Amino acid sequence: MNVLAYLPYAVSFWIFAMGCYGLVRCRNLIAAVLALAVAQSSTYVLLLSIGFHKQAGAPIFSPTNPVGSPAVDPIVQALTLTDIVVGATVSALILALSIQIHRRTSCIDPERLSPMSE
Amino acid sequence: MSTTFVRLVPAFSVAVPLMAAAVLAPFTRCCTRAVSSVVTTVACGLVLGMTLFLLFYSSAHGTIVHWMGGWEPSHGTAIGISFAVDPMGAGLAAFVALLVLCATVYTWIAVDLVGTLLHVLLLAFLGAMCGYALTGDLFNMFVWFELMTAAAIALTSHKIEEASSISGAINLAVTNSLGGFLVLFGIALLYGKTDALNLAQIGEALAKQPIDAALTASFALIVCGYFVKGAVAPFHFWLDDAHAVAPTPVCLLFSGIMVQLALYGVARIYFGAFAASFAPHVCAIGGLFLGVGIATALLGALMAYAQRHLKRLLAFSTVSHSGMFVAAIGLFQPGAIAATALFIAAHGLVKSALFVCAGTYLNRFRSLDECVLGGRGREAPANSAMFLIGGVALAACPPFAISVAKAAFDRAMDARGLAAVSLLMALVSAIDAGAVLRSGLHITFGIGNAQDTGISPREEEPETIGDHLESTPWTMLAVPAALLALALWLGVDERIWHGIERAGAVFVDRHSYVGAVLGGHSLPLPDASGPKQTAVSLTLNLSATALAIAIALAGLFRHRIPRQLKVASRPFAFLRNLHSGKFADYVAYLMVGVAAYGCWLVVALPR
Amino acid sequence: MSLLELVLYVLVAIVGTAVVLTKRPLNQLIVFAAFGLLLSTLFFALHAPDVALSEIAVGTLAVPTIVMVAMMKTGGGV
């Protein structure tokens, strides 16, 4: 079995695990946003890697790439586009939350912030 | 009415609230509270009307299918996005609209709206939940799921005066985002195996393939991802942090329906797609669901009993009910699905009523702490009475609908030879309701010693603008009264259970689903009817109620209980330490959960 | 798999790890922007120019900007 043929999937899973590791170890909410964004990029990589096809072009036709010529899967690309928007919005929301936390407590270390636990 | 128009109604019931949200958004500064409330209430009412219409129409004429953009399947391949509305989906959407309507009525007087932004977010939340309940496309489901998450994050952080509030929102954001990634991983793997996103299409493709590891992993990832939002152990940790800080109407929606929608998603995806491959191995999957369901139910009930912050207490009770739902879904059998559906509706009504009552305490007496409130409930007698009635209803006391659902659940368990699970779940219900009744009795009559947890009581800001309320406004009494009355009606009216049983039979039938979506022919609903309450389940429910009252009294008079019997309190410390409120811990638990679920499924299913 | 793709995948894995392991916030942000740029190169190589454009606009322009603002606001190492 050609190991390289499965490398893209492995890379995607690896990035996801590293993103989660960043969340587990982070001492700064902004680092957590970046770690979450890294974890999210793993989904883009996985989707696009699954839809890729050798010997095919982009799913955008033009006189040099006429209609009907082989193309990689356009659906995963559309899904990834949606996913990128989701990622950006969640980042913006958590950053706004971090700014508010900092305003209240002058601290953005998640270790020292916990909802009053009873 | 023409069929074309009927087929458009599902899409409209998603578009209307979203458009209403967009209409309100620009007028944050200049729109008065009254105008904003009227627009939101009217939009919710419209959606409720449309979804109720869908419920009755699909019950009478079978599944309603609409292809967005007119992209019908070509040569048997689904191209566009389909909405496939069966009675179960339509009923759930109607229930969503009802609860959002209640939440909106609550915001008429209470809760700072921050201009109109709170209503904007509520409407977006409503649109997302409707889309999620009605869609027949795996990725479309994910999109609405993410819209729910985005709205939920913003709604939770509404009360930002306290750092703890934002921290609850961040825990929600991080864990639910990770859950979303897991779902997307699952979708990607499934897409790689089948090249399809339509549920019916995926099912058809899977029917032609053997089970392999990618398929199993995809199922495991989707289940884990949805269980994050569904608050199933060990993914549930965000829930109580979020509930402790969210405004009351938002708590009502989280506990009443959002958590349950995630579980509905798992069942929908299983029966729409995976059942084609996994049906012969349903016991292996059911074992997992039953195991985590029981664990979640016990954990939630014990944690609920250990709380004295009312919203946290109710949140943990939701966790424990989530466990019961998962255990019931794990039977993968029409009767159990119908029982779960009624259970979800009944629990949602009762739990929402309890949350509104708790919100009234907060607004009247500036506290959600059982000890601080002790005895003050007498000043708000109607509210306290409803809180206690809600507690009794939660214990599956007949004739409230939870008892009917529980009876059906017991029958389904009994048919599989799992009567012991019924007993266990009755115990869980009793502990849950015991916790609610304990606080209710203490608040109303001031009897007994409240839990001595060594934490100084905290004063909280009431949600109303300005000062706390001198008397309870009628909307805050009407909402829980209506909800409890509905819960009673669902239990009393014979036709309800009859209809739900038929809806359950349609829900689990993959072939009729495929026929409706890809073949374009909807079958009318089958006829089904079982006995409602048996003597055994009646006894079980009544004894659960009695046990709940006993547990409540035991909690109140624990200083009189002999020391030897107090061993039960030992596990609490350990469990409490697990709920640390730090998302880093929660991410670690999440990974443990994914590994455990994945191992179980990979080992139990053929490779 | 062509050599270009292989190299890009390996780089993405390495730089992704680097983002998480970088300690100083500002450095981390720079590595993150580089990661975005690398990802969009990979997407171009995978014949997904639409996605690559989005990733450039969002991953190296919009998100790093608001992260930078948030860093200045919270004094996170700037």
Added chain:
Amino acid sequence: MSEHTRTTVFGASAIVTLALMLYASMSLPAFGEFTGPYTKAVLAEATRLRHVDNVPTAINFDIRGFDTLGEEFIFFTSVAGVLLLFSAAKAAAPPAPEPMEIGDQRANTGAIRWFFAGVTALIAAMGVSVAAHGSLTPGGGFQGGAIFGSAIVCVYLAMGTRAMDVAGNHTFFTALDALGAFSFGAIGVATGLATGSFLGNSLGLGRTGSLVSGGTIYVINGFVFLEIASGFIVLLTAFIKQMRQLQEEQQ
């Protein structure tokens, strides 16, 4: 849980998860071998039925346009959420002093101002172009909107915060953002009533390869551009204003 225990627990379970997922991915089609009926059907139908060269655009705004409706409202919701967070903070904080022209000394020289103004215009023009050619070349309303919206950062660099108050007027751009999102939904409802299917493509499709091709795809593309561009402007100005508040507090 101590940090050490947490890392250990996480590491062990992450290794198990990674191993499981790698094992699972072995039964996926090998990299570069993927093909299937859905892909083929979409590639064939998009150009034949919709006269659009850029297939992902056709999928985003037509074939799976309903996903994009949800996506636009995710964006819209989070803009509303960020505004909610920041505006509630404003109510809680003491009233800010009259905004001053501060921290922009570096940008005050004319040459630099003109330079940044030029860059702003260039980026904005690029955004519009990327969006306008969405049905022909890579890009579309979303990418163009994000690029266009990001140009507001250059306005800030060039003219300072005062100019940005005008350029990034919240009420105006929030209204545009909402208008874009609303119109997407309204198009869905209107085409639904006209053609019998929600988001049905009913306008003239145009000639494949021409700028205005694809019927409603082009209209939706425009509204998405409007929404994303103004949404990004609102987001970025909201964040930059927060930064300015910090500077004021420091003074």
